[in-house]
Amino acid sequence: MPEPRSTPAPVTLEEVARVAGVSRATVSRVVNGVSTVDEELREMVTRAIVATGYTPNRAARSLVTRxxxxxxxxxxxxxxxxxxxxxxxxxxxxxxxxxxxxxxxxxxxxxxxxxxxxxxxxxxxxxxxxxxxxxxxxxxxxxxxxxxxxxxxxxxxxxxxxxxxxxxxNQTAGAALAAHHLADRGCFRVATITGPVSTTAAQDRLSGFRQAMADRGYPDVVAVEADFTHEGGATAMEELLVRCPDVDGIFIASDLMAHGALPVLRRHGLNVPDDIAVVGFDDSSPALACDPPLTTVRQPxxxxxxxxxxxxxxxxxxxxxxxxxxxxxxxxxxxxxx
Known part of the structure; x- marks a missing residue:
C-alpha cells in the first residue's frame, strides 16, 4: 500500500529573508505593504517571494491589520x-x-x-x-x-x-510626437480621429496634436470624435474622408481605432503610407495587427x-x-x- 504523500511545509518569512539577503523584519514590512521600505529592498524581497513560492497568510494578516x-x-x-x-x-x-x-x-x-x-x-x-x-x-x-x-x-x-x-x-507630448513625425514626412493636410472628448486622454491628445501642428505652420486640423473602439475608428474614418478628402496625414488617438480605420482607407483606394500616413497611440497589439504595421506613440x-x-x-x-x-x-x- 503506497504511503500517503506528505504536504510540503509552507514557505516561511525566514526562508524568503534568507533568499533575499535581508532581515525577516524587512520581508514582513514588504508583505504588509509598508510604503517606507527602500525600493531596491522591495524589489529584492519581491523576487525572493516569487522564487520561493511564498504565499502570505491573508486570513491571519487580516486579523492583525484589520x-x-x-x-x-x-x-x-x-x-x-x-x-x-x-x-x-x-x-x-x-x-x-x-x-x-x-x-x-x-x-x-x-x-x-x-x-x-x-x-x-x-x-x-x-x-x-x-x-x-x-x-x-x-x-x-x-x-x-x-x-x-x-x-x-x-x-x-x-x-x-x-x-x-x-x-x-504625458498625453500632450505624445500627440506632439505624432504631429512632428507627420510634418517631418511632408504631410500638409493633416487630420485627427479623437477619443471621446469627455475624457482627459482625448482632450489632451487633441490639444497636443493641434498645438504642435500649429507650431509647424499648420493651424487647420480637422478632428472627428470617436469612442476608442474598433468600430468607432472605422465610422470616424468614413466621416473624415467626406470632410477632408485631400487628407494626407492622420493621427488616430488609439491603435484600436486605427485598426478599424485602415481597412476603410483601402476600400477607398488609398494606400498607406504612400497616399496617407497614419500614426496611432498606445503601442498595443492592434498596432502590430494593422496592415501595414502601425507607427504609434507608446505609453508604458x-x-x-x-x-x-x-x-x-x-x-x-x-x-x-x-x-x-x-x-x-x-x-x-x-x-x-x-
Missing part, C-alpha cells in the same frame, strides 16, 4: 473591457505588484449600482482601496471616494481639478499600472500621505504606416 487584503479595479463597461487590450495590460501590471504580496485583485465594471457598491465595499472592509480606470467628467465616483476619505488612485489626470492621486502618460501601460498599485498600497498603509501625480513620458515607435 484589512481585507484586497483592492478593487473599476474598469469601463464589460463590452469595452473585452474589446480593448489596454485593460488586460492594466490588469497584468497591477497584478505584478499585488500577486507577490498576496493582495487579491477584485475586478468590477462600471454600470448601474457600481458607485454605491464600491463605496460600501470600502466602508465595510471588503476592499482596502480602489484603482479607477477611464472616468469621464460627469463620473461622481472619484469625488464620492475623496469626500469619504477612502483610498483611491485614478488612472488619468482628472477632468476637473480635485485632490486625488493619479498616474498618467504595464509600468503605469504597477505604479498605480504601489501608490494605492502606500495610501492604504498611510492614509494621510499627500496626494501625488506620476506622469510617464511617451516614445514614438516608427513602423510602416508613417
Amino acid at each position: 484589512r481585507a487584503g484586497a483592492i478593487g479595479l473599476v474598469l469601463p463597461d464589460e463590452g469595452r473591457m473585452l474589446g480593448d487590450p489596454y485593460f488586460g495590460r492594466v490588469v497584468g501590471g497591477v497584478m505584478d505588484v499585488t500577486q507577490p504580496l498576496g493582495v487579491q485583485l477584485v475586478l468590477t465594471s462600471a454600470g448601474t449600482g457600481t458607485h454605491q457598491q464600491v463605496v460600501a465595499d470600502l466602508r465595510q472592509g471588503r476592499l482596502d482601496g480602489v484603482i479607477l480606470i477611464h472616468t469621464h467628467g460627469a463620473d461622481p465616483l472619484p469625488r464620492l471616494l475623496i469626500e469619504s476619505n477612502l483610498p483611491v488612485v485614478l488612472a488619468a489626470r482628472p477632468v476637473r481639478p480635485m485632490p486625488i492621486t493619479y498616474v498618467d502618460v 501601460v504595464e509600468e503605469m499600472a504597477a505604479e498605480m498599485a504601489r501608490l494605492l498600497l502606500g495610501r492604504i498603509e498611510r492614509p494621510t500621505r499627500p496626494v501625488s501625480a506620476v506622469v510617464f513620458e511617451p516614445t514614438l515607435v516608427v513602423r510602416q504606416s508613417a
